[in-house]
Amino acid sequence: MNSLIACHECDLLHQVQPLPDGGAARCVRCDALLYYQKKDSLDRTLSLTIAGLVLFIVANTLPFLAMKSKGLVRETTLITGVKGLYLQGMEALALLVFLTTILVPLVQIAGMLYVLVPLKVPLHPQSAALGYDGGLHDRHSGLHGQTGQDGKYRSGLSPLFLCSTDIRLGGQCGIS
Numbered sequence: 001m002n003s004l005i006a007c008h009e010c011d012l013l014h015q016v017q018p019l020p021d022g023g024a025a026r027c028v029r030c031d032a033l034l035y036y037q038k039k040d041s042l043d044r045t046l047s048l049t050i051a052g053l054v055l056f057i058v059a060n061t062l063p064f065l066a067m068k069s070k071g072l073v074r075e076t077t078l079i080t081g082v083k084g085l086y087l088q089g090m091e092a093l094a095l096l097v098f099l100t101t102i103l104v105p106l107v108q109i110a111g112m113l114y115v116l117v118p119l120k121v122p123l124h125p126q127s128a129a130l131g132y133d134g135g136l137h138d139r140h141s142g143l144h145g146q147t148g149q150d151g152k153y154r155s156g157l158s159p160l161f162l163c164s165t166d167i168r169l170g171g172q173c174g175i176s
Ligand SMILES: [Zn+2]
Pocket: 007, 008, 009, 010, 011, 012, 027, 028, 029, 030, 031, 032
């Protein structure tokens, strides 16, 4: 059973079809972009996230400013800068610097890894061995359903959530 997608510009309904890498689906009436399939989108996003994590570690462990005066060398990292601001009585500025340079980037990178790693690495090898027909959707969602008495795999997601997730990820949108 194919799913439908409505054009965001003119509301014309289209059947969702699988696309090749780099392909795009457009509305037949107004030519608006409906959805598209980026080439290696998961691999590229995951590799950029891992690179971001490496750079985050480097940025927070290596000094970004060093001052040398009369033989005395003082190096500053991001966290020592936050600590220095706090000790000088600028608590609000220290909090702002801490949030924008350390906490928020760390949460963002961790969130991306939390979403991307289960999509790339199957968490339950048992499910992968079943050969279920909903494998594409569940690999994208990172969630798991159950195998019914007829041997068909039933996704743990509702069709609406399944559909919207796949469109956002640029994959095909099908409900089985
Ligand atoms: Zn349209």
